[in-house]
Amino acid sequence: MTEDSKSSNVVCDVYKDLEPFTYFYYLIFLVGFIGSCFALWAFTRKENNQKCTSIYLKNLLVADFLLTLSLPFKIAVDLGVAPWKLKIFHCQVTACIIYINMYISIIFLGFVSMDRYLQTTQSAKLFQIQKRGFARMISSVVWALVLSIMVPNMLIPINEIQEKEIVGCIEFKSKIGKDWHVLTNFISIAIFLNCSCIILISNCLTIKSLYKNKDCEEFHNIKEALVKILLVTGGYVVCFLPYHIVRIPYTLSQNDVITDCNLKQTLFHAKESTLLLSVSNLCFDPILYYYFSKTFRSKITKTFSIKKERGENQENDWRSENSRSK
Template identity: 50%
Template sequence: RCLASIYLINLLVADLLLLLALPFKITKDLGVAPWNLMVFHCQASAVTIYISLYASIAFLAFIITDRYLQECHTVRSLRLQEVGFARLLSLVVWLLLLLIMVPNMALPIKQVKEQTYLSCSSLKKDISLHWHTLTVFLCMALFLNASAATLISSTLAVKKLLRSRSDPKLWANARRVAASVAAVALAYVFSFVPYHVVRTPYTLAQTKLITDCETKKRLFLGKESTLLLSVLHLCFDPLIFFYLNAPFRHTIRKLFPCLGNHAIRDAKEEAAEEMMQPATSAQQEAAC
């Protein structure tokens, strides 16, 4: 749980970054932004959106993997569940994303005549466009690795569920873990997979490897609509916080007393989970 809290806090930071950057994109897309604000969006807030997006992808994958590892009490899995490892992994994710993304803010741009609509790629010089393309493929690699971790953890959780059918106690615990892993995995797939299916061909259109005008328009519309799905993970994340973070859940129940009927049941489930944790888990929670 301590590790889940670390990943959830980082996921919350990513969501806050997205909330700060979204108004600039919405204003630009509605066509009501002044020219300087459109340029600012292309240089800064658009990059912030993608930093938030890929941070969310990474930390959701960590949450899914950690949720499965809680039930896999091998020496290797316990090492992966150390608090120091989780903090180091979180720091590496942020530093890696900043290293990849920040040059898109800093590299020089062209002077473009003011117009009603601004395509961000039209501002980029050749070196900026090449770095942007590299950024897209590096982020695609991050997404594929996170997706592999999500798929493996989900598959192993389901296999564990099927193997424990003969033991009622193990069945109840495995079913709870499999349900939480599956729920987060479905939110992950719904939010991020469609966008990445469209992202690579759209980038090829930006770099002029795809030149057909009609194809470029369709790819742009596909990219924008699937990006909206990705942004909708903001709606799923509070449900993840509610399910996986006990302090957040208790705060919500204080604000909404009608949810208090489930408090006793959740307390029993949490106590049962704690009893099934190995000694090292208690040490980890103490370290928090």
């Protein structure tokens, strides 16, 4: 029975038909890179009164740049054009960076939602977590926590295996590497569940608080705040929920708890599809920067208004020159 299962695992090839995914990754890379560069340029403007939300968004931007650097490696590996050493580097380093970005994004979206709730309920004077010093301190703790979970996946020695055209990252892992990989997955799911509770509870309480004031004169501002809340909640659910539904059964298939080949292939493609959704937060984050950061929003508004004025001035100059020539 054991020999049959082993032979079926050798024959079962789940790491195939990945080329269609690469086109979407390439599109996400282009859009995300442009958006992240623009956000970096906007955030270089110094703020006299930097709020907690801006600090959390800047940490989100750092994670986005790490993801942007990682995507070309994944694209090359999935297309099958990467040399053997690059495949090893991707499995050891850049694949882990993708997950670092995912959980950094999840945690800081939780903090953004909580900070938005405290601002809406005007609880800033009662809570230390509204102070910039706390935001910087908790940001450092978050990075230390996520890196301490993910970095061992990069550092644990890997197995030497024979070169082949298609290989899964799990094949490089030693026994201790696989055990840490499983532990990492369950810790990551716990992080996701806790942050999901924070985001959903904070946003629901904020909506409830705003809805009480729906008849006041500042209804336009309330409506705008509701749009921001729905944007965060909708983006969070679309990007991260599908992946975490698939992750547990996929992890079990990686460690041969699930041995059926057809089911393994289905779970692998489900994992790749939902991972693509998770990575798409790279395109979603610039929208968050626009709605939640006055610095980012004012920089965009000012830039495009200047361009518009220059265009109008050039057009007026051109018309005046034509009228003189006539």
